[in-house]
Amino acid sequence: MRFTINGKSYEADVDVRTSLLDLAREHLGLTGSKKGCDHGQCGACTMLVNGRRINSCLSLAVMHQDDEIVTIEGLGTVENLHPLQDAFVRHDGYQCGYCTPGQICSAVGMLDEAAKGWPSHVSSDLSQVSLDDAEISERMSGNICRCAAYPNIVDAIREIAGQQPKVDA
Structure with missing residues (x-):
């Protein structure tokens, strides 16, 4: 599967049951978004998908292959903070x-x-x-x-x- 995260293209061979949060953290090394409750109740996993905020722990990665995904790593850098x-x-x-x-x-x-x-x-x-x-x-x-x-x-x-x-x- 191919994903666009923080303006970069990624390929990942993941199970169709993998959440967007787990794709980012466990498969792509983007660990800024956190797993708090894994039930969509705390917001620690919030990412932007096509400009809208979502709880990435509740969303399957496979659903977002054609989307623009932004994590905290994509908002700014140490030298140039958002x-x-x-x-x-x-x-x-x-x-x-x-x-x-x-x-x-x-x-x-x-x-x-x-x-x-x-x-x-x-x-x-x-x-x-x-x-x-x-x-x-x-x-x-x-x-x-x-x-x-x-x-x-x-x-x-x-x-x-x-x-x-x-x-x-």
């Missing part, structure tokens, strides 16, 4: 770092959804999405951080979304 990676560092949007790749990939997808005007369950105005704390928290609710870095994650996302982070007095 703006969200940089914001997470500056806002200390991580503690242990285990959930961070999924959080960042999810935030990239979420910001694209908001830019397209897709409402969430808490959107007060369906014609114009405003990324306040409640909106960001709702949209990121599929990504769990067991270290509880949520306020810093929200600050990092809000900054990249073009809003100033809330400063506690």
